[in-house]
Amino acid sequence: MKIQCASLSDLMKWPNKNWEILVFLVLVLAPWFQPALAGGLGGQITSVLIICTAALGLNVMVGFTGLLHLGIASFFGLGGLFLAILTVPMNPLEIGFLPAVFVSVSVTAAIGTLLGSPTLRLRGEYLAIVTLGFGEVVRVLFLNLENVTGGTQGLGPIPPPGSGIFVSGIDLGREFVVDSRWFYYLSLIVLFVVVLLVRILEKSALGRAWIAVREEPLAAATxxxxxxxxxxxxxxxxxxxxxxxxxxxxxxxxxxxxxxxxGFNRSVAILCAVIIGGLGSIPGTLVGVTILFGFDIVVIPWVDSWMQRIQGQLFDVSFFTLGSWRLALVGIALIVVMRFRPVGLIPSRRFAAEFQESQQ
Amino acid sequence: MRSIWFCQPNPSAFRLLWNIVVCLTIGLNSFGCQKIESNRVCLVSSLPRTGVSKQLSDEVVRGIRLAIDEVKAKAGRFTLEYRDLDNSAAASGRWTSEGEAANARMAVEDSDVMAYIGTLNSGAARVSMPILNYADLLMVSPANTAVGLTKPGLGLPGEPNVYRPSGRLNYIRVVPADDLQGPLAADWAFERGVRRVFVIDDAGVYGRGVASLFADRCREQGMTVLDHVSIDPQAAEFKSFVGSVMSADPDLVYFGGSARTKGGQLARDLVSAESEAILLVSDGCRTEAFLEAAGAASLEGRCFATSAGLSPQQADCEEKLLFLRYRQKYGTCPSNAAIHGYEAARLVIRAITDVGQKDRRAIVESAFASQVDDGVLGQWGIDANGDTTLQEVSVSVVRDGKFVHEEVMSTAGIGKKDGSR
Amino acid sequence: MDVASFLEQCGIGITSGGFLGLIAVGYTLVYGTVGLIHFAHGDVVMLGGCLSLAILSFLVPLPVDPLTGCLIVVLAATCSGLFCGCMNVCIDQFVYRPLRNAPPLSPLVSTIGVSFVLMNVGLVWIGPTDRAFPEIFLESTRLIGGVPVAMADFLVLVIIVPPVFCLYILLRQTRFGRSLRSIAAITRATARSGEAGKLVIATFFISGFLGGVASVAAGVHATTINYQMGHQMGLYAITAAVLGGIGSVPGAIVGGLIVGLIRAISVALLGPRWAITSVFLVLIIFLAFRPQGIFGKSKTRGGQR
Structure with a gap:
């Protein structure tokens, strides 16, 4: 009897200890049990996963190294643009998906280095404004260099990964487009790999150097x-x-x-997500993005569609949509989170300790 | 067992995330028309429902709702269910690629959805067209006018076949494309004795397209195109720029774009710089919002707008049943956007009724074969590319703070019909 | 580009630079006292513009003679200044004050949150489209000494110059100004102490007031307003404040004028699509050579971050 009780309490504790495995398992299995996840909402949840990945990158800069960066979305856009240039059928290159991803990530990283080198003298707000300016310059170049970027219409259509590959008579490319689960899993895997990578980096000598430079630049130099x-x-x-x-x-x-x-809006939204999650904390970043972007691109459309049905049964026209108050809702959420958890929802231990110290 | 990829398992954090996941998974159960009911058909529209385009998309949605009400939400043996999806996001206030792609995927994967009405912006159509094409889902646009979406050889290299990866057609638009409006506007200007034109566009898919076609036709007609410039649709004002327009001394300034890409602001700046040139704008500007931003009084009699099809006033506003009903329900006369939304929905409903079963391919084919005799804007059908066969463009002028019908231009010779009612 | 049109562009640049400078002063004052980039400032300005639109549409149904027009506009500017000032103080007291001891980036998120809320308020207030400012004058240009001067631009100067002058007197000649400048010169820690509370309120009020005045000037200059104008002008004004050296009031005004001039001239030379790029490229290149801005001191407190 006693043993049974113990095992029961173990069972209760198990998710608390291994919550990340559970969340991951749920994310892996959910599309098979929830048809809606595989539907259009799957597409939207995929975007949330992708933004999670980008936010982890921003976290390396803002959270670990303490450099305020207001132009992360421009790198997000640059990566996408290079992929598009390398793969769209209108351009002569048309290399495969994987090599294209490799090339475009390398080129984006090189551009990041190029922007970084002249601006490292700048501190705090000045660096923030320069990155903001860089983001705006990139956005305008995207708009204006139409021969390369396609201007406002963008470059497309980009052939999905695996297009032209046939597995037992099924065109993989078509599957990628029609069934959103493929991209869902692809982005889940990428997110998983990036989380591992950032985690390893954080524990490595480089990661410790980032934190040293943030906290004690003089001591680090000595x-x-x-x-x-x-x-x-x-x-x-x-x-x-x-x-x-x-x-x-x-x-x-x-x-x-x-x-x-x-542009600036996307950059700022990602930055907000990182900060409300908790600077320098990987689970914090993920939770922050899930809450902020999940709210904006998953929950609100869902609530609106649900309310539309209710109202549609009662009246002819839907009078009220959450959509028209989206901005205010997101804004209030940001204010409230910061008011009651100024260090973020899941702060990293180091950051919380620093904050405690500065309070005394 | 301590896992490797997150630091410090944090119980409260876990509960937060876990609760979110649980809520989402439970909540999502009720999303969409998933329960398969044999006699329900879903009709979705994907339009920007927040931000700058809300006004326009509201009108389209009203048109769609009116068409559905007209048939009492029945298409043959099916009950019609309409869902109004949003493809915009809060932070940007305009349509987003993510939103549009997600809407398209949702429509594809819901087996009750038989038609997709959208999009408002040609750029957004480029996102959803390939996705819907793979699934053979009928897509009817009430507003896309970029030529490349359907017409071979007129758009970018590879268009429109890049949007048809399955090799079949599924995209129809009920508005004439810009290759009608742009050149006819140039012909109209030529007839009025204009010789020097200054062409401006908003750098968008639609604005750029229609302005280029206008400029090309002007050159063909022997007019002087002084310059063709794209503006930044997010700028606050164009005072400096208007100075350079003035110094070129044009007879006519053409703007390809819409009220939401600063057409009104540009018109106002031109007027306040005391420009003598007449102003010709494309149909995106033929809205209340344009007049409100531009200040209607200053444009009196010198600002003209083209719009595809017969204009509402010309089509005997008071007699058509649609106008009565629309006025009854919403209190105003329907705009062009509302009419196109109405026509798109009616086309879809008719195709579903004719086919009588949930066969997406058959519905597409039926829609392509349809011929509309009692259309609000005249008689029209669908050609092999998925374009409307409507060949008329009407020109309106600003009078008493409103756009008033002036004359009709048609490709069948530059036929002038009597515009006065 | 000939001399006349160059001068014309300069005139446009200086008028738009003038109100950008006023907005930039708002950023710089707040940064100087509480060490915060007040991202919502642009949207406070936008709401001031909405209020002045309401006032002007109520008072000016028809074009009026220049003197009456000027008076009405000055009245609207004062009202909208007071409104923005009070709103700024409320925002500070309710949203930012509880966060004075928070980690440095947390109030930044709050400012962005406030900015979203205010933008939504503006959207509901004036709708999603451009709204025209009422016509204030019968004639729009007038020859002054043989040079055509747009009455609207003249009016913008009438609105902008007095507040700048008053601000100068306030900062240079009064005890209040000296204590404000001393706070800006010492550290952020002073502002956190209870005694400086009143100074912080005063700073937010002044920055809001100048923003409200600038909003009327911006409305008269651009002739229309919309709910996103705060975002756009805010970006330019932050750039101006940083270019001048953030924390420095004269720097903000000079920065504003420079940004206005770059914008006007680049529009005339390169076309209207390159305005933002030119402004930010100049900023990036300038900061690469002089990281503290024009008037900034080389030991910026940003280094504490």
Whole structure:
């Protein structure tokens, strides 16, 4: 009897201890049990997963290294643009999906380094404004260099990964387009790999150097850490991860779309997600993005569609939609979270400790 | 057992995330028309329902609802269910590729959905067209006018076949494409004795397209195209730019774009710079919003707009049943957007009724074969590319703070019909 | 580009630079006292524009003679200034004050949240489309000394110059101004102490007031307003504040004028689509050579981050 009780309490504790495995399992299995997840909502949840990936890149810069970056969406867009240039049928290159992703991530990382090197002298707000300016410049270049980028119409359609490959008579490309589960799993795998990568980086010598440079730049210099190199590496890695997320995003949508989607608004939204999640914390970043973007692109359309049905049965026209109050709802959510959890929802232990210290 | 990829398992954090996941999975159960009912058919529209385009998409949705009400939500043995999807996002206030792709996927994977009405913006159509094409789902656009979407050889290289990966057609539009409106606008200008034109566009798919076609036709007619410039549709004002327009001294300034891409602002800046040139705008500007932004008084008699099809006033506003019903329900006369939404929905409903079963391919074919005799904007059908056969463009002028019908232009010779009622 | 049109572009640049400078002063004052980039400032300005639109549409149904027009516009500017000032103080007291001791990036998120809320309020208030400012003058240009001067631009200067002058007097000549400048010169920690609370309120009020005045100037200059104008002008104004050296009031005004001039001239030379790019490219290149901005001190407190 006693043993049984113990095992029961173990069972109750199990999810608390291994919650990340559980969440991952749920995400893997959910599409098979929830048809809606595989439907259009799957597409939207895929976007949330992709933005999670990009936010992890931003977290390397803002959270670990302490450099305020307001132009992450431009790297997201650049990654997508290079993928599109390399794969769309209108261009002569048309290399396969995987090599294209590889090339575009490398080029995006190189651009990140290029932006990083002249601006490393800048601190705090100045760096933030320069990255903001860079983001806007990239957005306008996207719009104006129409021969390369397609302007407002974007470049597309991008052939889905595996197009032209036939497995027992089924065109994989078609499957990727018609069944959103393929992209769902692809982005889940990428997210998983990026989480592992960032986790390893954080524990590595480089990761410790990032944190040292953030907290004690002078002390770091005396023990031989070159702040310039360390900051530059953070810039590069953030750009590369954001570029990878951008590749996935445009591939799942099928076109680069309107370049305005890579502007200041998107950058700021990702930054907010990272901060409300908790700076420097990987689960925090994931939760922050899930809440903020999940609310904006999954929950609100769902609630609206549900309310439409209710109202549609009662009246002819739907009078009220949550959609028209989206901005205010997101804004209030940001204010409230910061008011009651100024260190973020799931702060990293180090960050929370720092904050405690500064309070005393 | 401590896992490797997250630091510090945090119980409260876990509960938060876990609850979110559980809520989502439970909540999603009730999403969409999943329960397979043999006699229910879903009709979805994907339009930008927040931000700058809300006004226009509201009108389209009203048109669609009116068409559904007209048949009492029945198409043959089916009950019609209409869902109004949003393809815009809060942060940007305009359509997003993610939203449009997600809407298209949802429509494809829901086996009750038999038609997809959308999109408002040609750029958004480029996102959803390949997805819907794979699934053979009928897509009817009430507003896309970019030529490349359907017409071979006129758009970018590879268009429109890149949007038809399955090799079959599924896309129809009920508005004439820009290759009608742009050139006819140029002909109209030529007839009025205009010789020097300055062409401006909003850098969008639609604005750029119609303005280029206008400029090309102007050159063919022997007019001087002083310049063709794209503006930044997010700029606050165009004072500096209008200075360079003025110094070129044009007879006519053409703007390809819409009220939401700063058409009104541009018109206002031109007027306040005391430009003598007449202003000709494309149909995206033929809205209340344009007049409101531009200040209608200053445009009196010198601002003209083209619009595809017969204009509402010309089509005897008071006599048509649609107008009565629309006015009864919403209190205003329907705009062109509402009419096109109505026509698109009616086309879809008729195709579903004719086929009588849930066969997406058959519905597409039936829609392609349809011929509309009692259309609000005249008689029309669908040609092999999925375009409407409507060949008329009407020109309106601003009078007493409203767009008033002036004359009809047609490709069948530059036939002038009597415009006065 | 000939000399006349160059001068014309300069005139346009200076008028638009003038109100950008006023908005930039708002950013710079708030940054100087509480060390916060107040991202919602642009949207506060936008709401001021909405209010002045309401006032002007009520008072000016028809074009009026220049003097009456000026008076009405000055009245609208004062009202909208007071409104924005009060709103700014409320935002600070209710949203930012509880976060004075929070980690540095948390209030930044709150400012963005406030910005979203205000933008939504503006959207509901004036709708999603451009709204025209009422015609204030019968004649739009007038020859002054042989040079055609747009009355609207003249009016913008009438609105902008007095507040700038008053601000100068306030900062240079009064005890309040000296204590404000001393706060800006010492550290952020002073602002956190209870005694500086009143100064912070005053700062937010002044920055809001200047923003409200600038909103009327912007409305008169651009002739239309919309709910997204705060975002656009906010970006330019932040750039101006940083270019001038954030924390420096004269720097903000000079930065505003420079941004306005770059914008006007690049539109005339390169076309209207390259305005944003030119402004930000100049900013990036300038900061690469002088990381503290024009008037900034080389030891910026941003380094504490």
């Amino acid at each position: 023990i031989g850490i070159s702040a310039t190199k360390v900051r530059l590496s953070a810039f590069t890695i953030a750009a590369a991860i954001a570029g990878l997320a951008g590749c996935l995003s445009v591939a799942s949508i099928g076109t680069t779309g309107d370049p305005n989607a890579f």
